[in-house]
Amino acid sequence: MIRGTTPTHHFLIDEVDLSGNYRIFMTLRQKLSDVEKTWTSDDEAMEIQYEAQVGTHVYLTMTQEETLAFQDGNIECQAKWIDDEGHVDGSYVAIITADKALLDKPISYGEG
Numbered sequence: 001m002i003r004g005t006t007p008t009h010h011f012l013i014d015e016v017d018l019s020g021n022y023r024i025f026m027t028l029r030q031k032l033s034d035v036e037k038t039w040t041s042d043d044e045a046m047e048i049q050y051e052a053q054v055g056t057h058v059y060l061t062m063t064q065e066e067t068l069a070f071q072d073g074n075i076e077c078q079a080k081w082i083d084d085e086g087h088v089d090g091s092y093v094a095i096i097t098a099d100k101a102l103l104d105k106p107i108s109y110g111e112g
Contacts, residue, residue, distance in 0.1 A: 012054070
């Protein structure tokens with residue numbers, strides 16, 4: 001991802017059906033910048049789709065401010081979920097990379 005943008009990340013949880021009564025948590029953490037942020041399936045920024053024989057797709061859209069909080073470098077990502085009976089499971093940790101942006105501040109359409 002490029003810092004200062006509004007990316008939608010796509011995570012695939014292979015062969016897991018989370019279309020039922022689950023609450024999903026997606027955490028991104030970067031030790032270098034001491035930034036950790038967790039979204040839940042209740043948040044508008046997260047969309048969940050299940051595809052039979054494939055798994056659960058998690059789409060996470062970040063704001064400019066959220067991406068700017070990370071420094072250039074690796075970011076750890078992990079999904080965890082809990083069902084309505086209290087059973088918890090999780091994915092392995094994945095890595096995404098934050099790349100630098102020359103304009104290092106949020107921008108808007110109406111800006112001069």
